[in-house]
Amino acid sequence: MTDARSILLVEDNPDDVELTLLAFEMNNIPNPLVVVEDGAEAVQYLFADGPYADRDLDDRPVLILLDLKLPRMGGLEVLRRLRHDQRSQGIPIVVLTSSLEAEDVVRSYELCANSYIRKPVDFDQFVETVRQLGSYWLVLNEGVEN
């Protein structure tokens, strides 16, 4: 990874945002983390709409980290929209959430999430989770070329 494309983090909890940034930093992941706070904003960002109208549509994130419980538009709805639009179909989406309710897991995979990870309470474990996420999705995995 030399061009260090961005990673989109869809997360409304500022503590979780800060901790995710910290975990990225502790793992020396060079990709910049773009944070949007709810589902509607995530969709606007990806489709260069609304406040993001000036954004280059071809500058797609290399990975989306998606929380499920979000204000306004929930994570599952974001998944549905992104998977139904050709412009965002190729972007890997990792659901990164608190819930381990079977229904959330099943629905996420039905809507073609690439992975489902429950955020552990133990921060050491979370740092390790982020390390593995980075090495798999940013290094090992071959995505669709921009």
Next chain:
Amino acid sequence: MTQIDLDSGLETAYSSEAEEYARAMLNILEDFASEKERLEESQRAVLNILEDFGAEKERLEEVQRAMLNLLEDFDVERSKAEASNLELREAFESLRRAKEAADAANRELQAFSYSVSHDLRAPLRAIDGFSLALVKGYEGDLDAKGKDYLHRVRAATQRMAQLIDDLLKLSRLTRGELNLTWVDLSALARLVTEELQHSQPGRRGVTFCIAEGLVARGDPRLLKVVLDNLLGNAWKFTSKKVEAKIEFGATRMGSRLAYFVRDDGAGFEMTYTQKLFETFHRLHSERDFPGTGVGLSLVLRIVRRHGGEIWAEGEVGRGATFYFTLDTLRPETET
């Protein structure tokens, strides 16, 4: 002579005519008599017929009365049937309402556990994460005591997370349908003991005795949780012994078959046997034997959902035996 002869001739002529008349009259009278007899016979026949008609009419009237009675009975019967139909409909209706209420309560519980699972964990993550960030990023600014406090904060946080997870498990396992099938408990017990040995490969000196051929009807996923907890407890409470024996078997108790898990570990005081199954209640200190106090209340709920009972015998320092029965033919009993 001639006169006489004439006279006698006339006389003769007259008398023969009269005789003829008389005969005719007699004939007519005879005819009348036989006619009368015939008429009388007919009259008798008609009377007979009329009499028969009378009897027939009476019979008919009787039949009619009987039919009216029957109709009346039918009417009574019908209104009875209608009444019991109404009762049945009302019973169905109240059953439907009860089911609706139960479904609503279940949905609410589901929403509640969802919220617990999601919302209660988020602040815990922040507490743990920022404590660690302090320990790692500000090491030089903290003395040993400061670091120890932060460690305690993190330990408490993780314990809280464990409690939340166990509670969620409790609510998840006690809702939803029972999936009944024949379960090989002996095989299940062997699987659980293998998992236990795998979890602590360094631990030696534990002998497992698992009875063969124990098969019961139940939900395999839930019965696995029962054996996970009972055998797991036996494993945990024998951990301070060099040599330990853990048994799984069955024994006849009256008309019932009671399955048991027996160990020769720490045991417990019989006075507290009821407390064993209360959620979050523990008989041993966290320092000696860690746990959240949810396991046995989980087992109790599952056994009850299988129509069974659970009880325990123990002695401090001598071990414990947990018995449970399964009776899936009986409907679910509520606590």
